[in-house]
Amino acid sequence: MCDCTDHKEEIPAYDAKTIEEKWVKAWDDENLFAVDTDPAKPKKYVLEMFPYPSGDLHMGHARNYTIGDAMARQARMRGFDVLHPIGFDAFGLPAENAAIKHNTQAAAWTYKNMDQALATMKRMGFSYDMDRLVKTCSPDYYRWGQWIFEKLWERGLVYRKKNPVNWCPKCETVLANEQVTEGRCWRCDSEVEKRDLEQWYIKITAYAQELLDDLEKLPGWPERVKQMQANWIGRSEGAEVDFTLCDAEGNPIEGDEGKITVFTTRADTLFGNTFFLLAPEYKGLMEMVEGTEYEDAVREVVEGAKHISAVERAQGTLEKHGAFTGRYVVNPVSGAKVPVWVADYVISDYGTGAVMAVPCGDQRDFEFAKKYDLPIVPIILSDDDPLYDQLKDEKSTVVTSVDWDEALTCEGTLVQSGKYTGMVGGKHSEGEAAIVADLEAAGTGKRSVQYRLRDWLISRQRYWGNPIPAIHCEHCGIVPVPEDQLPVTLPENLDLGAGETLAECRDFYETTCPVCGAPARRETDTMDTFTCSSWYYLRYTDPHNTELPFSKDAANHWMPVDNYIGGIEHAILHLLYSRFFTKALRDMGFLDVDEPFTNLLCQGMVKDENGDTMSKSKGNVVPPSSVIEPYGADTMRLAILFIAPPEKDFDWDPKAVAGANRFIKRAWNIVWRLANDGDANAVLDTSVFSDADMKLYRERHRTIARCTQDFDRQQFNTAISAVMELVNAASTYLNAVAAGERNAALCRLVATDIVSVLAPVCPFWGDELWHEALHNEGSVYTAPWPEFDLSEAVEDEVEIAVQVLGKMRAHTKVPTGATPEQMQAAAESVASKWLEGKTVVKAICVPGKLVNLVVK
RNA sequence: GCCCGAGUGGCGGAAUUGGCAGACGCAGUGGACUCAAAAUCCACCGGUGGCGACAUCGUGCGAGUUCGAGUCUCGCCUCGGGCACCA
Numbered sequence: 001m002c003d004c005t006d007h008k009e010e011i012p013a014y015d016a017k018t019i020e021e022k023w024v025k026a027w028d029d030e031n032l033f034a035v036d037t038d039p040a041k042p043k044k045y046v047l048e049m050f051p052y053p054s055g056d057l058h059m060g061h062a063r064n065y066t067i068g069d070a071m072a073r074q075a076r077m078r079g080f081d082v083l084h085p086i087g088f089d090a091f092g093l094p095a096e097n098a099a100i101k102h103n104t105q106a107a108a109w110t111y112k113n114m115d116q117a118l119a120t121m122k123r124m125g126f127s128y129d130m131d132r133l134v135k136t137c138s139p140d141y142y143r144w145g146q147w148i149f150e151k152l153w154e155r156g157l158v159y160r161k162k163n164p165v166n167w168c169p170k171c172e173t174v175l176a177n178e179q180v181t182e183g184r185c186w187r188c189d190s191e192v193e194k195r196d197l198e199q200w201y202i203k204i205t206a207y208a209q210e211l212l213d214d215l216e217k218l219p220g221w222p223e224r225v226k227q228m229q230a231n232w233i234g235r236s237e238g239a240e241v242d243f244t245l246c247d248a249e250g251n252p253i254e255g256d257e258g259k260i261t262v263f264t265t266r267a268d269t270l271f272g273n274t275f276f277l278l279a280p281e282y283k284g285l286m287e288m289v290e291g292t293e294y295e296d297a298v299r300e301v302v303e304g305a306k307h308i309s310a311v312e313r314a315q316g317t318l319e320k321h322g323a324f325t326g327r328y329v330v331n332p333v334s335g336a337k338v339p340v341w342v343a344d345y346v347i348s349d350y351g352t353g354a355v356m357a358v359p360c361g362d363q364r365d366f367e368f369a370k371k372y373d374l375p376i377v378p379i380i381l382s383d384d385d386p387l388y389d390q391l392k393d394e395k396s397t398v399v400t401s402v403d404w405d406e407a408l409t410c411e412g413t414l415v416q417s418g419k420y421t422g423m424v425g426g427k428h429s430e431g432e433a434a435i436v437a438d439l440e441a442a443g444t445g446k447r448s449v450q451y452r453l454r455d456w457l458i459s460r461q462r463y464w465g466n467p468i469p470a471i472h473c474e475h476c477g478i479v480p481v482p483e484d485q486l487p488v489t490l491p492e493n494l495d496l497g498a499g500e501t502l503a504e505c506r507d508f509y510e511t512t513c514p515v516c517g518a519p520a521r522r523e524t525d526t527m528d529t530f531t532c533s534s535w536y537y538l539r540y541t542d543p544h545n546t547e548l549p550f551s552k553d554a555a556n557h558w559m560p561v562d563n564y565i566g567g568i569e570h571a572i573l574h575l576l577y578s579r580f581f582t583k584a585l586r587d588m589g590f591l592d593v594d595e596p597f598t599n600l601l602c603q604g605m606v607k608d609e610n611g612d613t614m615s616k617s618k619g620n621v622v623p624p625s626s627v628i629e630p631y632g633a634d635t636m637r638l639a640i641l642f643i644a645p646p647e648k649d650f651d652w653d654p655k656a657v658a659g660a661n662r663f664i665k666r667a668w669n670i671v672w673r674l675a676n677d678g679d680a681n682a683v684l685d686t687s688v689f690s691d692a693d694m695k696l697y698r699e700r701h702r703t704i705a706r707c708t709q710d711f712d713r714q715q716f717n718t719a720i721s722a723v724m725e726l727v728n729a730a731s732t733y734l735n736a737v738a739a740g741e742r743n744a745a746l747c748r749l750v751a752t753d754i755v756s757v758l759a760p761v762c763p764f765w766g767d768e769l770w771h772e773a774l775h776n777e778g779s780v781y782t783a784p785w786p787e788f789d790l791s792e793a794v795e796d797e798v799e800i801a802v803q804v805l806g807k808m809r810a811h812t813k814v815p816t817g818a819t820p821e822q823m824q825a826a827a828e829s830v831a832s833k834w835l836e837g838k839t840v841v842k843a844i845c846v847p848g849k850l851v852n853l854v855v856k
Numbered sequence: 857g858c859c860c861g862a863g864u865g866g867c868g869g870a871a872u873u874g875g876c877a878g879a880c881g882c883a884g885u886g887g888a889c890u891c892a893a894a895a896u897c898c899a900c901c902g903g904u905g906g907c908g909a910c911a912u913c914g915u916g917c918g919a920g921u922u923c924g925a926g927u928c929u930c931g932c933c934u935c936g937g938g939c940a941c942c943a
Binding site: 850 | 857858859860861867868869870872875876879880881882883895896897898922923924925937938939940941942943
C-alpha cells in the first residue's frame, strides 16, 4: 500500500508473484510472441545463443536472455517485425556422462532439462516465438544437419585423413584444434594427447581468406572478437623456396624426390641459412635414414617428440632436440650446401613441415645452433653493430661464428648476402622482395601465404550426437547414405550405464551398401556438436520445412541476424564455424548472405559477491529462483540490466537487487498516482501549462530521448537511469503540485511514458499497469514506443558555465539562443572578479554550454 | 615475444562530437513520520582548508597539443584477454 497522502486507497500494493503468474498465463494463452512475417514492416532478427540444457538456467543465461529480450521487446514497440526464437543445443557429452552415471538415457536427461529451462524462460517473461522452438537432438532437426554434411561432402568440403589428432583421454574422443586451449580439453581441462587416427574433416581452410577479409564487413562486432578470429586464422605472408637434396659430395641421391620446399616469411635471410630442419613427423624421414649410421639418433628424436605433451609445448620453454640425417640440401640463392637435421621444435602441419634455419636471426634456430655447434653466419645487422663496419662493404669477408647470447631479431641491413648486401632486411622488406623476385624468375620459389587455421576435425567417438551419414563398404569404399534414407536415426535405447557404444550397437551399424547392396557397416562416429549450432539460426527462419533445412526465401527475408547476443567463450569456436557454414551454404546457393550476424554483443560474466566465477564445485552459485521467488522476474531483469553495461562482468550484489526492487515499487506508485490524476480523453495543451507542468513536460522529452538513444546503443544501464530520472521528475511534480491542480493530460502522458519505456525491461509490471492503472486494451508489448521531440524540451533560459583561461569560475543564465556577444557580455559581468586589471583578448563561446574568456 | 582491451568517489557506474567530472543507483549521514522499528518521504554525500560564501587539488604515472583534455599525441606503470617453438 502506498502511503502518499492523497491516494492511499486507490493504489494496490505491488505484488510481483501474483502479477507475474497472471501474465505468464495470459501471454501463453494468446501466443502473444509468435511472429507472422509481415513484409510491410522492417524486419529485425534478435537472437541469443541457444543454451546447452545441462540443468536449469543459471545467472549467465538469465543475463544473456534478459539482454536479448529487452532488445526484442523494444524493437517490437518501435515498429519492427521481430523474430525472436529460442531452442536447445541438445546433443553433447554432459548428457551422455549423466546418463552413464545414473544409468539412464541421454535423451531422457536432456528432455527433462529442456522442460525445466523452458519453464524458467516463461517465468522470466522472455518473449520467444515458441512455434519456432528448435531442439538439435530431434530427428527433424538433425536430419538436415546430415543433409548439409552430405552437400558439403559433394562439394569436396568433407574428407577423411589419417593424421596426429588431439585426443582427450577423459572424454574419450578426438577434439578439434579450436577445442584445445593450452594443450587442455576445453570441456574437462584434461591434458590432450596426440594420436594418429583417421578422422572426418571439414575443409574450413578453403574459406580462410574470406573469413579473414570479411571481418572488415562486421563493424557491429566487438574489436576483440574480430582480433581473436584474425589471430586464430593466423595469416602469414612469405614465400615457398625449393631446396635441392644431395649427399655430402653434392650429388643427387637415388630414390630421393630431389627437392624439399620450405615456407618462410624471411626470404631476405636466405644467406644466413646454415642448416635445414625437418619435423619429426615429416613424411619419408625414417626412410631417408633407414640403414644409415644416422638412423638411431634420428629415431630417438622422432620417438622423443611423441612424448612432448601439448601442455609442455604451450609453455614454450622446452629444450630443443635434434639429429643429423646424413643428407644435405643446396640453398637456391646462396648455393651453400647445408646439413639436414631433424628437430623437435619444427611443427609438421604448418607450412611444409620443413624449415630453413637462420640462427643469426631466429632465436629458436640460434639456440639449436649453439647446442649442436652449428655455424651462425651474421647476415643482417643494425648499423651500430661492431661487425657492421667490417662487413658492410667487403663482400668477400666471411664471418661464420659470433659471440652473441641471442639471435639478432631486429630489422637491419643485409650483409654477407652477395648482391643483396646493403639492402634493408626484415619482413616485407626491400631485400625480401628482391630475393623472392629472383627466386620466382629462376623458378626455385614463389610467393605464398600460410594460415594457422586447420581444417575442422568433426568426428567424435561418442554416442549422443548427430550420426555421420556414411557407410563403409568393402567394395565401394565410404559412401554417403542416400538422401531419401535420411535421417540416420540415433538409437535412444543404448545401455550407456553398461558402457555400450554406437560402435557396439549391431542394430545401428549393420546395414547394406546403397551402391552395391552388399552387407556394410554404418559409420559409428557422430558429428561435433558445433556442427549442430552452426546453422540453427537458419532453421529458425523456416522451422517446419520438411523439404529443405530452410527455404531460400525465408532465410533471405530474415537473415542476417541483426542482434546476436552471447558469451565471449564462443569468440572463435561457434562464431567462426557459423560464419563458415553461412559462406559454404551461400556458395551452394541456399541463401544470399555473406555473414550471419550483423551485430554481436558479448555479454559479461556474472560473478559472485567476491568476484569469483560461480560454479557448483565452489558452492557459490546464485540461482535465478533465489531472486524470482522473493522479488519477481521483473526485479531480476531490471537488476541484471542496471548493475553494469551488458558487455562488462559484474559481481552479484544482493543490495543492488533490493535497490532494483525498491525502484520498481516506487515507479509503480508514481504511475498509479499519475494515472489516477490522468484523463485519457484530456487534450494536451501546453499553453495552459503551469511552470511545474512545463518542467515535467520538458523532462519527459529529454529523458525519453536519452532512453531511446541508449536502447539503440544497447546501454541498458543508462537507459534505465533515464527512466529513473523521469520517475524522479514525476515524483517531484506530484509532491510540488496539489492534487486538484495537476494537468490531467500531462499526468496521463507521463504515466503512459513510464510504463512504455520500462516495459521491455519489466514486462509483467508493464502489462499490469497498462491494464489496471491505465485501463488500456491489448498488451504494452504491441503498444508504440513513446515519441519525443527535443525542441519541446528547450527552456527559455540556459545556464552556461563561465571559464577564465580554461578554469571554471562561475555560472550564469542567458536566454536560449543568445548570440556569442550576449554570452560574452553575460560571462564578463559575472566573472569580473577574475578580470580585474586584465584584458579579454578572446572569448570562446559554445552555444548553450559555456564561455571561456581568454585574458592577458 | 606478437596483438587487443581496460584503469574515474567507499562501491557499481555516467560524461554520445575535445566543452560545467562524478548522471543514475548502492552504501553511508542527518531529518520527517512512528510509542518504537521496518517501510516510505525529504536533504546531504570526491579530498584538503574554512562557520561560511569560497579557495584549492582531483579521472593510473610523466610529458605534450589546445582557449579548454577523463576524452587527442608521445613515453611509462598496473590489471585483464587472445595467439604463440607458426619459421
